[in-house]
Amino acid sequence: MIKQSIKLSVDAVVFGYEEGKISVLLIKRKYEPFKDKWAIPGGFVLNDESLEEAVERELQEETGVKINYLEQLYTFGEPSRDPRGRVVSIAYFGLVRPNTFKIFASTDASEVQWFTIDELPELSFDHQEILEMSIKRLQGKITYEPIGFELLDKKFPFSDLEKLYTTLLGREIDRRNFRKKILGLNVLDELDEKVSKGSGRPANLFQFNQKRYFQLKKEGIIFEI
């Protein structure tokens, strides 16, 4: 058999949501190739760790991120995608709550920074393509899986959810219809807590009930916006 000399890496597109904007976590590369260019966090898989472990380790090492939701996106394997030689990369797609931890750069990264998705810098390797695919996946997925909650605080006012959806889908949503639909799915618990945003009527807080969601999903009830 021919000796195979392919290296395997993982990359993670991590989305966060704050102040009505969707952001992506990028690192500035400390080493060649693409030294001092921005890139998606990631790195080589170790011999005895699973792919998910590799992603979480690399994220922790390079950025300090605590991931909240992680799913495999796609595997990129064009022979020419990395100038160092053949590197196949398994890309993941993650969601976090940016306000629950502090990001810091280390190991291969000289900087870490949140970039809103309409103000992205030039990226290394084929990371532009990976990022575009991730954004499409996120936009698609929130319409049929309740992953939007992973971007919000555990307890959130309904208006936060609405704003998240208008932002992600890029269109206005009728507040009454949206509320009717989401509450009709029966996966949100209304809490006996209110929060005020400075002015205006205080909003009731809601919480996603994952247990009930899985129960309903098992019964064949589908989440759809």
Next chain:
Amino acid sequence: MIKQSIKLSVDAVVFGYEEGKISVLLIKRKYEPFKDKWAIPGGFVLNDESLEEAVERELQEETGVKINYLEQLYTFGEPSRDPRGRVVSIAYFGLVRPNTFKIFASTDASEVQWFTIDELPELSFDHQEILEMSIKRLQGKITYEPIGFELLDKKFPFSDLEKLYTTLLGREIDRRNFRKKILGLNVLDELDEKVSKGSGRPANLFQFNQKRYFQLKKEGIIFEI
């Protein structure tokens, strides 16, 4: 840096449709591990070929299949999935028209055979899991992308399409509503040819118009069953 010793393979779940049954193409392994057990066709990626090239090469080598539709499914990377050591496998999912070529076993395969998806043998490695994921993906995908046509002859009677959908979705479909919906999508050309199935009224033949589909898709019209 630690020396990485991970091998990379591709596997392909290939579906075919004949006589009202969905089948999967499996090979009997000629070598250890899992010698003489059934498995999904696949093998190691060469250093300078793309992942898709690797899949098509392995399929050609092991089974003689000419693939009609191919998409990446998922990458399986559990450290323990292969007894030979660390092997990460990128699984693909393919559709073919079984009556357009002849299958034959060679290289790593001692036999090749179509198995209907309700009469599957025991499988090697984690191929059972891969196959289950593929079936789910196929079932899901035919409801929002017109890939069902890739399993039928280029020219087909409408009843074939209907039967394919009832088979895949596992439920009855109202003939009139289904026809109304599909023809309303405007991606099928009705030909001036008829075909008779022995008894009964001869059926008109239809053909999928991919060009028109891509045109409509670009305009934002979505295929949905």
Next chain:
DNA sequence: ACAAAAGTGTTTTCTATACACCCATGG
């Protein structure tokens, strides 16, 4: 003439959408 599969419209039900006013609080 009858068996077997193809082809065809209308009615009903449900779901999605459009739409505007009152409520609770802070300043």
Next chain:
DNA sequence: CCATGGGTGTATAGAAAACACTTTTGT
């Protein structure tokens, strides 16, 4: 008392679902 964001119901239109008989061929 006014500015600000939160909360609520109904009417209409469009889409999905239910439903049965006629047509064309082979035997």
